[in-house]
Amino acid sequence: MSGWKIELLRIVLLVGVTAGRIQSLASPFLKESFQLSSSDVLLEELITGPLRGRDIFLFVDEYTRFSMPTLPSDANTILMATHKGFNVGHYPNYCLRGSSYIAILLFSRTPSELFHHLSLSAAWNPTFLLLINMNATQSSMTILDHEVVQRSKHLVLLQPFNKGTINTFLVLTSFPFRARPHAAMSLWHKTYFRSDADLFLDRHPNMEGATLRLGSWCDDYPFIYLRHPSDDQCVGANLDTLTLIAAKLNFSYEVQKETQDQNWGALENGRWTGMLGDLVYNNKHLVINLFLVNYERWRDFDTTYPYHAEGFGFLAPLPPPVPQWKSITYPFTGIMWLAVIACTLIVSLLSALLPAVMEKDSVDYVRHILMVYGGILRQAVQLRGVEWLAAWWLSCIIITTAYTTNLVAFLTVPVYPTRMETVAELAQSHLRYSTMSTAHNITLAVSDRTVCVPEIH
Template sequence: MTSRDDVVLLAEEHPLLGSALRQLHAATRSLQLAAPVGRLRWAPTMPPAKTCVLWLHEATWRRIHSTRPARLLRRWGNRCRRMLVVESAKDIERSVSRKLLRFDQAETVSVVMISKDLRSAQVFAHTIDCVDRTLLGTSLVANATARTPGDVAVVPERRTSGCRGGCGRGPTWFVEGRDELRGHTLRVATTAAVDTIYARFVTENGVRRTVGVEVNMLKMVSKALGFKYELTEPTDLHGLFGQEENGTWTGVIGMILNGSADMAIGDISVTLARSRVIDVTYPFHQEPVSFMLRRPPLLPRWVAIAAPFDATTWGVLAAALTIATLLFAAVPALSGGPAAIGGWTRLTNAGFVVWASITGQDQVPDPRHALGRCVALLWVVFSVIIGVYYQTMLVSKLSVPVYGRPVNSLEDLALSPFQVKSASGTAATVYLESFRGADTLFARLPEKMTLFPIEDLTSSTAPLDDRAAYVNELGHLQHALKDRKDRHLYYISRARFFQTGLAWPVRKGACFARRLNTSVMRLLQSGIVELWLSVARIRDRPEPAAPRALTVGDMAAALLVLTVGGAAATLVFVLELVLNQRSRRAQKEAWSRVSRRLTRAQPPWGQRAVREGTENGGDSAGPAPTAPPPERERY
């Protein structure tokens, strides 16, 4: 203890207490004396101290032994960086100070043992290696003696090794615990068996090794902190990422809890249940959650002719065509037609002009006035825009398969007939369960949710339920579709409704987690983690489908229009022939009746000529009557 230390002394009556108070008061910056009350609680008015001295009677220590030493640690160990225990002389293996040690915190605990005659004392320090969880007792003062009882003075020697910070500036009462990773070997459990971009197996030249984004991070961190690592994996892939079953944890979380691993990597999300049993490092990525389901059935190809516009647009376009036709028919000056024609004819001509302009034909209005030209120009521009847009959208609808309305939000999923499947033990499952019993539409989601093992999703051969939506992290869903042969039958929704943090789980209270946090944050600040993720996603992206030629099925809409148009034209042509034939027969019959009437009303041609000659006084034997003119062909 030095002049920079704040010391709290928890002491009971002892003959050497007065001498100790004088020494501590002279050697430290501040000293506060606390009497043990009740269960040795930390008084609310007491500030956190750098060093705590516990000087209790043997009966009090026995009472602590009979209960739980961890209770004292919870009340004092979290407030004191270092603890000095004063007790009667005994074997160091039986010292109460060993009960106050916590390997995971790399605490510094020393013990002063005073003989019963108060003539000698010994000082021991416990050297803790929290990484390997080992303990080594170090003697700082072998034997300090006094001539008279109660006059013993314990002054440890100066040390130049095995300490940090205070070496060389004063007596060394403590040996700092070791929480450095340099020179150690960590056992790291992986989830590479599910084959994600964060950790997966690859085989090169017959040798299998683990690669991925988190493996790259682990290499950089181990190089910076100077430790080695050994990668291992659970023997049972059930619950690989860690889930609680009947009070027992499976997967990599179970390996950390049973001591077979120090930490784990491989796309492990942070959940509340996992945080209760293990600690996690600083999250290095926020992965969104979405869901994957089967595509809606393909729309028939003949529907492509109406697919470029929705129902509302078609209605507005029909109204525009009707209004334009009536306007062109009501105002002949807009189309340039004669004003003397009938109303039905003007309406027919206007409809032809409007339809020809909207379909890109050569028939365009020819107005006579400037105002009519402006109105006609606006209609032509409108027709060109609508025509180009329709043709472009029609080509795209014919070139790309057109599906029904997708499910692209949680609201759509709640209202849809699809079941919900979520991986057990994941953050997405916990999020969906939070809606159970809520007075919202989302309360339907947990009611129709079932759990499934994550291995079924990551396997490229496992069958998928066509009536279910699979909820998981976006990276898992993208990787699940990458290697499936039927990936064209499924799609990932555009919904991004939750962000789950990815981090490295370590054993509860691991002292080296602080150093891992520092290294992970430095990697994030450098931007190299995002670079690795971007490169991995590009490599994991499925190859785009090659362009293909249009088939007869793709041209079903065009062929349908052509067939319907040809049939309509043929029908009109046949009707026209029939009507024309009837019209010609009726005209011929009408001319025949007129001819017969004229024939009855007039004499024959020869008699009429003689009569005309007699009446005119001419010779009755005049010129021979000529033949009547040929009858005109009637149509």
């Protein structure tokens, strides 16, 4: 096929786009019986052309004759899956959403079953989506309008095109905010699409005057809040920012004063509540309130870059001071008390038994024991005959001096029970945790105990 013929058809198609006659232009050719058998050639041109160096997630239905084309030596990762029985839970999120992988759906029949499965999961949202229809007898224009397909920021459909000696594909995309959203870009030729930027156009250069419905709650100062409690007008920093963006991208918006279920937005029993539930179930387009991005929200929703850091604090009632009479035990720790008592008993026994063994005469056991306890009580005694107790007395002076000093401090300043200093101690305690209903849910996961912080209203 000569280059000038392709260029001429490309110009004609673009004129058809401008005039809004895409469907009428393509239909006569799509109705002709045409069995295309060059999927491997097309994929090879894509992989070695505009998709060179990109990771690809390829979906193939069971009705398409397909063989993996020869890959270049510098080709990146290519994952393959079939439409039938595909399960999003078997793949990590970065393969299903974002720009890490370019998703390619190769099909000969409308992939209704696959689309239904993908519609049930918020995980499916690839930035780049390429649809390739291999059945020339079936027009797949309406696929571009499917909700699952429209999730992708960049979208391209390759539709078989056969006219005379021309055997190629019609390259289409969708501009969702236009009155006539379907648009033909060109006929496929590898010289026209040398990079992914040539293939994947910006589908949202502006929003054509569309109206976005906000899933908002005007109780989030200073981001979005009521100007006055008796006023229905919502203001705030996020609304000011959105107004500037709306002027740039040509759209308007409607503000929701509060959520229907009076919840902020959390995943409860597998279902989203609050503003996030409005996004999923109540036909809202955008949420501009402040949210803590946890794993569930990151998995199911697209967010902007973080622009605000918010801290959390745990408050517990101050315990009452320990009764003052208990202060007599606080100068020493429990181990120190045990050591003092044990040493006193041992020295008392030695003081009573050693004289009996050495003198072998009658010994006043009570007197020797009282001499030991006299050291603890700092009472004067005669050490004649038991000079070895001088070491004990010296120890008693040190211990009792330390005790007296600490006792004065504890009697002067009230003593409180040991307080929690870490989140781990809080999680292991038996305190009941709770937050306000407008706050974020918090889960404490420490060691083998996981506690979900409940809400109070």
